[in-house]
Amino acid sequence: MVKGSCLCGSVAFSLTGKMRDIIACHCTQCRKQSGHFWAATSVAERDLNLESKKGLTWFRASDKINRGFCENCGSTLFYKPDAEARIVVSAGCLENGSGLNISRHAFIADKGDYYEIADDLPTHDQFTGIENE
Amino acid sequence: MNRGSCLCGDVTYTVVGDVMGASVCHCSQCRKQSGHVWSSGHAPEQLVKISGNVSWCEASTTAKRGFCARCGSFLFWKAHDEDTMSFSLGSLEKPTGVKLEKHIFTADKGDYYEINDGVPKK
Numbered sequence: 001m002v003k004g005s006c007l008c009g010s011v012a013f014s015l016t017g018k019m020r021d022i023i024a025c026h027c028t029q030c031r032k033q034s035g036h037f038w039a040a041t042s043v044a045e046r047d048l049n050l051e052s053k054k055g056l057t058w059f060r061a062s063d064k065i066n067r068g069f070c071e072n073c074g075s076t077l078f079y080k081p082d083a084e085a086r087i088v089v090s091a092g093c094l095e096n097g098s099g100l101n102i103s104r105h106a107f108i109a110d111k112g113d114y115y116e117i118a119d120d121l122p123t124h125d126q127f128t129g130i131e132n133e
Numbered sequence: 134m135n136r137g138s139c140l141c142g143d144v145t146y147t148v149v150g151d152v153m154g155a156s157v158c159h160c161s162q163c164r165k166q167s168g169h170v171w172s173s174g175h176a177p178e179q180l181v182k183i184s185g186n187v188s189w190c191e192a193s194t195t196a197k198r199g200f201c202a203r204c205g206s207f208l209f210w211k212a213h214d215e216d217t218m219s220f221s222l223g224s225l226e227k228p229t230g231v232k233l234e235k236h237i238f239t240a241d242k243g244d245y246y247e248i249n250d251g252v253p254k255k
Contacts, residue, residue, distance in 0.1 A: 007165040007192055022245055024169070032140040035207045035221030036157065036172035039246065059141065059204040067140075067205070073190040074200025074207050076168035090168030096244040114155060114222050114231040115172070118250035 004093040006075035010055035015089065017047035021103035022091045024121075026111035029061060033069075034076050037111070039091040041100055045080075048087050135231075137224040139206035144185035146208070146220065148176050155222060155231045157252070160238035162192050166200075166207050170242075172222040173210060174231055181218040183209070 002019065005012040020042040030038035050056070055070035056077070068078030079088035091100065104122040117123060135148040152174035163171035187209065188202040199209030210219040222231060235255045236248050248254060 005165070007162055007198075008190065029140055031223035032138070033204065033206045034167045034169055034171075035223045036167060036170055037223065038167075039169035057205065061140065061204070069200075069205025071188070071202070071205070073166060073192065074188060074198065074205050075166045076205060076207065091245055092164035092167055092169045092243060094243075094245075098245065100245050102246045112172075112223060112225075112229070113227050114225075114229050115157075115233050115252075116250055119247070 002098045003095050004089065006055065006070035006073055006077060006093060008055065008070060008073035008075075010052060010072050011050070011070045011075070011077060012052040013089075014049045014051065015041075015043050015047055015094075016049065017044055019043055019098065019100060022100050024102050024105045025107055026105060026117075027107035028110050029067075030107075031110070031112055033067060036115075038076065039102055040079065040088045041091055041094070041098075042086050042088045045085045045087050048089065135229060136226045137208070137220060138226075139185075139201035139204055139208055139224060141201060141204035141206075143203045144183065144187055144201045144206070144208060146181060146183040148220065149180040149182075150176060152176060152222075152225075152229070152231045153217075155233050156235045156237050156255075157233060158237050159242035159248075161241050162198075163238070164241070164243055166192075166198060171207065171210075172233070173219040174222055175217040175219040178211070178216050178218045181220060
């Protein structure tokens with residue numbers, strides 16, 4: 001089990017079950033919301049246990065997706081595709097010790113122009129399907 | 134002049150003059166709020182013109198953190214005793230004309246990534 005929370009603590013949760021390796025997403029939506037690029041794992045929806053959700057607010061980012069954040073502190077927390085029984089969870093909100101690592105970069109065609117991707121991890125112009133695992 | 138906006142477009146801003154101090158912050162506050170790490174630059178406060186509904190969070194007594202009330206985009210950081218405003222580099226329109234200069238608070242970094250892009254660590 002891995003615990004996580006927003007900056008102010010009004011959203012707190014734990015993850016159980018299988019956690020997908022972390023994907024770094026460089027799409028424009030993730031860059032604008034996070035402020036750089038976003039790194040996130042993914043779990044089955046039933047494996048996200050919300051222990052506190054006082055500040056949790058959902059923004060309808062497209063006709064298929066909600067993005068969850070804390071309305072008190074603005075922490076970027078979740079990404080929920082309507083059509084899938086999984087939820088994507090910020091890596092930065094997790095306590096250390098998850099055992100997860102960034103495994104790949106997605107949407108690199110949309111990356112910012114002020115940084116380089118310098119590691120040797122696989123890169124993808126969009127998503128490839130592995131994000132659905 | 135640089136222009137920036139949040140994900141939903143409710144908050145927009147302009148920066149007149151140079152974007153200074155382009156950095157990636159690995160402190161635990163920025164990691165929680167951004168969801169990974171936060172990149173920012175700064176300019177004198179009077180040269181950063183903000184419009185729209187910004188919510189401010191005071192996570193410590195020394196600074197406030199600004200985000201869009203509607204979509205949650207983490208946009209601004211302002212120290213109470215400084216006359217500069219920091220803004221996220223991810224919210225700037227391309228081309229930004231900005232290059233990262235440093236990684237900061239690297240002692241607090243997350244354990245799921247390495248910093249190996251050659252940008253100096255401070």
